[in-house]
Amino acid sequence: MRVRFWKRAKTDKPSPSTLVPPEGVPLTLPIAGIGVRFASQLTDIVLTVIAAVCLVILLGIMDLTSPQTLMALAALLFFLIRVPYYVMSELAWNGQTIGKRLMKIKVVSHDGGPLTARALVLRNMMKEAEVFLPGTLLLTLDSATPLASLAAFSWVTMALMIPLFNRYRRRLGDMMAGTHVIHLPVPVLLKDLASETVAAGTDRKKFVFLSHQLDHYGAFELQTLESLLRAQNAPSGADAARQRNATLEAIVEKIRKKIGYAAPVPPVDRLPFLQAFYNAQREHLEQRQLFGDKRENKHYAQSGEER
Amino acid sequence: MDTQDLIRSARFRKEREADWQKLETLVRKAEGRGLQHMEFAETRDLASLYRQATTSLAIAREISLDKALLGYLEALTARAYLCVYAPQERLGGLLGRFLREGAPRAIRRSWFYILLGFLCMGLGALTGYLLYFENNDWFYVMMPSELAGGRGPDATTTSLRSILYDTDQASGLGAFATYLFSHNTRIAIFVFGLGVFACAPAILLTFYNGLSLGAFLALHYDRGLGLDLVGWLSIHGVTEISAICIACGGGLQLGTAVLFPGNRSRSVALREAGHDAVKLAIVAAIMLVGAALLEGFARQLVQDRDARLFIGWGIGALWLSWFLLGGRSRR
Incomplete structure (x- = not known):
């Protein structure tokens, strides 16, 4: 021993x-x-x-x-x-x-x-x-x-x-x-982003994502996007607004490249694009989760193989 | 707006949101005013809405990826949990139960340890007594100088007697406070607290306390003042020395749990021994307060030896009857 x-x-x-x-x-x-x-x-x-x-x-x-x-x-x-x-x-x-x-x-x-x-x-x-x-x-x-x-x-x-x-x-x-x-935790109920965009009357058909395009990200990326979208409503000065626009542009381009979304997104449509993508991605991930396919983050495929 | 447009988790939220908000207002009410002051219907709703919210939380964790929703539900359920499982018992009931049942039962359960405490003290006193007669100088070794207050083998018999029957000593509130934080309370605290370190310090301290008691007794017996000193000590000492022995019993109980935990882990054994030991400590504290009251007021007011003896041992008998008779269930 x-x-x-x-x-x-x-x-x-x-x-x-x-x-x-x-x-x-x-x-x-x-x-x-x-x-x-x-x-x-x-x-x-x-x-x-x-x-x-x-x-x-x-x-x-x-x-x-x-x-x-x-x-x-x-x-x-x-x-x-x-x-x-x-x-x-x-x-x-x-x-x-x-x-x-x-x-x-x-x-x-x-x-x-x-x-x-x-x-x-x-x-x-x-x-x-x-x-x-x-x-x-x-x-x-x-x-x-x-x-x-x-x-x-x-x-x-x-x-x-x-x-x-x-x-x-x-x-x-x-x-x-x-x-x-x-x-002591503080309960703060924020608005649901998914129902907010529907309420705003955004045309659902404007941005369409195919299911293979939604396979690139996991829950972590989705929730990061959620934080970003929630922060958009905060009022800010001109300088901060310009910086925010630059961030949005970078993110939109990154996502387009990653998922292979061919159509270009004009500057006016950047926020609606991200909102639509958030909705579609969340619906997709939640559905996968219901079927027992929980995707923690974008590396879900590799971590699945290792086990 | 058509709810069919929404994705599943958003619909889930929409259906339950009103209930959550109602729960939130109820929780705020309960936190602000206390459960006791809420109406029956409100408390009933609070309990059932809390259980609904836990279910919602469990479901939301499975089906929703909305971070804000998860955080909200988590915080809300936690707040509601803290309200629903708040302590329901009032302090008065708790205190009454402790005095009526808890304390005497704990004392009776740990009779063996308390006996050990008295044994340590008694052996110490005996040793001190015998050592004094062997050589008077032992007195200076065993008696802390601030406690002796000028009394020693060198003092004259009349000066010893005058201290025992001294009418112009401090009396009243200030004296009470002074006596409470005097020597014996310190000993009691140390004896209890140090018991955790494998019993030895508790036994040594109690023994040492006994030594000085014995030497003190021997000094006065030597001068023919034995019974006078017993009277002077008894009026508060019966209570005070018993308190030290009970504190020692509590300390020993903790120490044995550390030394011999049996099949349990040491921390579990310590916790289980702690239940009774803490009760012993509280009883000892109550007795020390009683002793300080007696020392601060009664000793100066009562100058007669027999009356002092009678009061001291009478109160000792009262303590004993509380320990022996309290908390016995009638059959």
């Missing part, structure tokens, strides 16, 4: 952004990175610190505290404010604190199931154990106890490093609660 020194990397792992809800249709929810989570955490800390400081000042005015115990009292108030703040805001706003709302990120259940109140409480309690309490300790300890300071420091450092070493950017609390944090 051969000794393996490290685990061979698995190549068939699903993408970390994929989440399968109970309905069984995988959804793409991109994982929130370290930076955005740090920013939202910072916002929350600032908010809770402000609240704690206000209360301490209030207590000071009412003469309920002495200077010796001020720091301890402030730490206590900070603790008493932030623990319910995180738990209750995440419960009330479905996995979002104010900082997370600003950054448009959100806690989801790691296995795609429902997000439970228990998980939210657990992950926020663990936040105390991971960062805040050792952090408070670190600030209150002095040079007289180097061992304890070192222990607290290394513990906080380790807790902050953990998200860097897993694909879902989960901290310890996330792992124990079975959650991770995602970017």
Whole structure:
């Protein structure tokens, strides 16, 4: 038996952004990175610190505290404010604190199931154990106890490093609660290009593409063309318009050459030509896909042979 | 416009677009106001439209190459999924359930680890006690100087007594806060957190805490102040030391999961052990807050030795009865 020194990397792992809800249709929810989570955490800390400081000042005015115990009292108030703040805001706003709302990120259940109140409480309690309490300790300890300071420091450092070493950017609390944090997707419904051109009353017979002419491209090229066509509607200056015309001309010529479209396309007809080509190409590709012939991109023929 | 002119995927979209937009408005409503404040018909529609949208998404992935449509459906379904599977339980119910059932049951389940925690502490105290009588200088080794507060083998008996029955010590809110973040809370946090590193640090720290306790006890016993010190310590110490032992039990539970995961992987074992260990940590935290309250208020108000003993052990008995009797199902 051969000794393996490290685990061979698995190549068939699903993408970390994929989440399968109970309905069984995988959804793409991109994982929130370290930076955005740090920013939202910072916002929350600032908010809770402000609240704690206000209360301490209030207590000071009412003469309920002495200077010796001020720091301890402030730490206590900070603790008493932030623990319910995180738990209750995440419960009330479905996995979002104010900082997370600003950054448009959100806690989801790691296995795609429902997000439970228990998980939210657990992950926020663990936040105390991971960062805040050792952090408070670190600030209150002095040079007289180097061992304890070192222990607290290394513990906080380790807790902050953990998200860097897993694909879902989960901290310890996330792992124990079975959650991770995602970017909230924004649904924007754009117009359907295919029905738009029909609605505009473009003569369908003006450009006719034969089926062998549509065999050159795959889905990737089609969707690139789609992005290009959508960008045409954006208003722009004269300079940009000239540049856009040049791009259109280049693309039209390239496509004509590739598919062997003999008739020349006058400058006025360039956009309608591309729209008509998009429609025809999409119809063709979708039809092929229905028959089980999925064409990722223009190299579909070669990749098919390799398998 | 004649829909027959459209290609298949465009027709697919046209037929369902209205439903998607309705779902979108419902999702916005749910996100803005919360599911609890929506009408019955709306929530019902939300659930069924969400399921329709997942079906649409699955179909669209097969038949459509419209990138915009796919992106929209994906985002819409994801938003709707997040709304439909939002947490339904209220915080009050969760807290009540934890106090009534979760915590006592977790304590009873992990009695063995907590016993180990008490054993560490007890052995430490015994060792400290015996070592003190062997040689008084051990006291300086085992007792952190900031905790001793001038008390040691060199101090006179009257000064020791005056600290035990000191009326002008800090009292009230500030003292409560100070005590909460004092020595024992730090020990409890470390004991729990360091348990993950294969138990040893948790056992050592608890043992060390026991050592200083034992030496302290021996010092006062030596001067004939044994019972007075027990009274002084009991009023908050029964709660506080139990909290440290329970935290130690939680830490040990995590440590054993790391050391002996059995047939599971270490991370799975850690997660399963974490369920109870976290409950133990929360119980320990509650007890520490209670101890700080007692230390900050009660110790200064109650100066009688017997009353201190009675309050301290009485509250200890209350904790014990919570752990033993709470969350038992009636048959």
